[in-house]
Amino acid sequence: MKKIGITCYPTLGGSGVIATELGMKMAELGHEIHFITSSLPFRLNHVHPNIYYHEVEVSHYPVFQYPPFDLALANKMAEVIDQEKLDILHVHYAMPHAICAILAKDIAEHEVKIVTTLHGTDITVLGIDDALRKMIKHGIEQSDAVTAVSNSLVTQTKEMLGIEKEIEVIYNFVNEANYTKKTLPGIRRQYGIKPNDKVIIHISNFRKVKRLEDVIYTFHKIHDQLNAKLLLVGDGPEYSSIYQLVRKLGLTDDVLFLGKQKNVNDLFSISDLKLLMSEKESFGLVLLEAMSCEVPCIGTNVGGIPEVIKHNETGFIVELGDTDRAAAYATDLLHNEEALERFSRNALVHAREKFCSKSIVQQYTDLYDKLIH
Ligand code: GMT
Structure with missing residues (x-):
């Protein structure tokens, strides 16, 4: 049994769906799952004794011109890594989640491995933004393992960001029980x-x-x-x-x-x-x-x-x-x-x-x- 933290965008979107479904499947396999997100992932629709949810709260202190969500996330990740003794922190989306995870790993005392899954828009849209490119590259290179949802995304990531690190392709999946033709x-x-x-x-x-x-x-x-x-x-x-x-x-x-x-x-x-x-x-x-x-x-x-x-x-x-x-x-x-x-x-x-x-x-x-x- 492993203790796995998961961070994703909890609102509508394929990356959030995959992260949540993966967490639920892992929980069924006996792993302990800790979602660390800004709100409850929308697909997390049933209770399971192996699933925990840690909400990231952002300080609205008036001195902050912009509420520092990314830092609050990193801090929460570090807290959960230490309190729960996480083995793995699996983040979906390099930007900003991989960067936050790396910062959290630095802050935390307990040893954790970072897995980053690339979903596409983080690379194909954000990756071409010069203001973010170096940050995304850092997030990928410093992760302990990186996966992408297609071969095409691996090629694009390597070409666009000049990355040599191994990126494993793990395709997306659906929960077959929820996607079955009915007669209606x-x-x-x-x-x-x-x-x-x-x-x-x-x-x-x-x-x-x-x-x-x-x-x-x-x-x-x-x-x-x-x-x-x-x-x-x-x-x-x-x-x-x-x-x-x-x-x-x-x-x-x-x-x-x-x-x-x-x-x-x-x-x-x-x-x-x-x-x-x-x-x-x-x-x-x-x-x-x-x-x-x-x-x-x-x-x-x-x-x-x-x-x-x-x-x-x-x-x-x-x-x-x-x-x-x-x-x-x-x-x-x-x-x-x-x-x-x-x-x-x-x-x-x-x-x-x-x-x-x-x-x-x-x-x-x-x-x-x-x-x-
Ligand atoms: O396509 C979107 O606008 C949403 C985005 C997301 O963050 O969920 O989708 C990306 O991840 C999905 C899950 O891996 C992929 O199925 C989508 O193809 C991918 N979108 C793009 O690459 C534009």
């Missing part, structure tokens, strides 16, 4: 989806990198060829401009803006195809969630997406911005029931085999074992 004809009806409509789904945080406009243009072209609805799930900075675009294209009746949703499993269960047209994506956890619910995916040839979608088997890969090609693939697939069923089956098998939660959690366990003999 009632939900289709409630959303006004007719029996012969095909349902396409996009889920994201509506940031510019997700290229929502490409999702809409692709759907527009599919919609010209067959009866279809687009479920847009999520919210974020691009929401208003996408809403305007949908109106301008006359798609209001067939594009359903559902906002943030908790039960995405149910929405995948009524969907035929998932679209992810991002310009940056280290993995694309939503693709795995979709495939686990038997939904084939179309994604861009960007970052880790081609490591998740098996082209021509579980979905299709298109070049960034190629909405013609995406729409052509989608229309052909949605017109062909036999192919659609085959792709759905392949998606499920691929999700369950390549990204099997048990074997991915085992990879993390092996990594912890290597650090603590």
Whole structure:
């Protein structure tokens, strides 16, 4: 049994989901898990005797122009390392969590190993910011072990930051029990989806990198060829401009803006195809969630997406911005029931085999074992 601290962004986002699911799986395996975060991770939705939560509180002393969250986090980490005698502190996101963890290790008296998992935006967006580059590089180089969620992210990290340290690829996973196709004809009806409509789904945080406009243009072209609805799930900075675009294209009746949703499993269960047209994506956890619910995916040839979608088997890969090609693939697939069923089956098998939660959690366990003999 090991004592493991976990720090992640506790709000919505794939990195927070993975960190929390990993913590819960580790707790089930008998390890003692200590979440050290600014608020309760949103996926931490059931009590478990092996799971503890330590909240980071920031001082709002008026002298501080900016409340020093990162220092408060480092201090809390050091406290928990010493009080709980942590073996491992596993941080998700290099910036600022790896830096805080290294500072905490310096402060703490008890010996702890730092594991940093890179999730993408910390490198692909923050890593190119000159103000942060050296700090991120330091965080990675000083960690005892570093993992990344795709081969593509390893290559990018090494190229962008000039890092030579070994970075192990450990793919993301989903909790299979929560991502399984259900039969829900009632939900289709409630959303006004007719029996012969095909349902396409996009889920994201509506940031510019997700290229929502490409999702809409692709759907527009599919919609010209067959009866279809687009479920847009999520919210974020691009929401208003996408809403305007949908109106301008006359798609209001067939594009359903559902906002943030908790039960995405149910929405995948009524969907035929998932679209992810991002310009940056280290993995694309939503693709795995979709495939686990038997939904084939179309994604861009960007970052880790081609490591998740098996082209021509579980979905299709298109070049960034190629909405013609995406729409052509989608229309052909949605017109062909036999192919659609085959792709759905392949998606499920691929999700369950390549990204099997048990074997991915085992990879993390092996990594912890290597650090603590
Ligand atoms: O994609 C986002 O905007 C959120 C971000 C996050 O911090 O959760 O996602 C990153 O980590 C996910 C979990 O590993 C990956 O599935 C996403 O591809 C990655 N996002 C980017 O690389 C843009």
